[in-house]
Amino acid sequence: DAGVTQSPTHLIKTRGQQVTLRCSPISGHKSVSWYQQVLGQGPQFIFQYYEKEERGRGNFPDRFSARQFPNYSSELNVNALLLGDSALYLCASSSGQGGNEQFFGPGTRLTVL
Amino acid sequence: AQRVTQPEKLLSVFKGAPVELKCNYSYSGSPELFWYVQYSRQRLQLLLRHISRESIKGFTADLNKGETSFHLKKPFAQEEDSAMYYCALGRGGTSYGKLTFGQGTILTVHP
Numbered sequence: 001d002a003g004v005t006q007s008p009t010h011l012i013k014t015r016g017q018q019v020t021l022r023c024s025p026i027s028g029h030k031s032v033s034w035y036q037q038v039l040g041q042g043p044q045f046i047f048q049y050y051e052k053e054e055r056g057r058g059n060f061p062d063r064f065s066a067r068q069f070p071n072y073s074s075e076l077n078v079n080a081l082l083l084g085d086s087a088l089y090l091c092a093s094s095s096g097q098g099g100n101e102q103f104f105g106p107g108t109r110l111t112v113l
Numbered sequence: 114a115q116r117v118t119q120p121e122k123l124l125s126v127f128k129g130a131p132v133e134l135k136c137n138y139s140y141s142g143s144p145e146l147f148w149y150v151q152y153s154r155q156r157l158q159l160l161l162r163h164i165s166r167e168s169i170k171g172f173t174a175d176l177n178k179g180e181t182s183f184h185l186k187k188p189f190a191q192e193e194d195s196a197m198y199y200c201a202l203g204r205g206g207t208s209y210g211k212l213t214f215g216q217g218t219i220l221t222v223h224p
Contacts, residue, residue: 003156031210033210033211033212035212035214040216041216041217042117042199042201042214042215042216042217043157043199043212043214044214045211045212045213048210048211049210050210055210056210056211058211090157092212094210096210101147101159101162102159102210102212103158103159104149104156104157104158105156106156107156
């Protein structure tokens with residue numbers, strides 16, 4: 001198993017644009033969580049999905065949205081990009097059977113110019 | 114609201130010296146505490162969790178609910194321990210997929 005995979009690896013956008021980031025969880029994992037990591041900070045929770053339902057949302061504006069597909073992969077969408085959205089976006093998957101052990105992907109580096 | 118504090122941004126020790134990375138948390142419920150590590154050019158990975166009470170790569174961490182701390186310790190640091198370390202707090206129940214991370218501590222072990 002390749003572990004959690006994310007695409008693209010890097011992305012450059014301009015202010016006002018929209019972006020979609022993708023995540024494939026570990027096979028058999030039904031829970032996907034998204035985190036934003038700004039340079040010099042720890043990851044900050046954005047969303048959690050389990051069995052295609054939103055189970056948690058962090059303190060992020062409505063410009064951020066996500067969804068989970070029947071195969072448990074997930075997309076994170078960010079509209080009307082701001083310079084402050086520049087960050088590493090991490091996806092993590094877990095079995096969802098209880099406990100918080102999450103397995104992280106390599107992240108997508110988003111740069112907003 | 115829950116919070117995790119790692120007071121040291123940078124920590125430097127010499128090989129063979131003991132090391133302790135501090136972590137304090139605030140949470141009113143029953144927490145799950147984790148230490149994650151990120152080696153250079155690698156993804157974030159779980160080092161240990163308080164529930165398992167394991168020793169991984171010589172590291173241990175004890176949850177002290179009285180002091181609301183979960184410090185990471187190793188008696189003899191190795192150069193390969195140089196990495197970024199994050200303490201993280203998880204909640205139970207339906208919030209199990211949400212972790213609150215500290216700001217991280219960069220550990221450098223000098224030869």
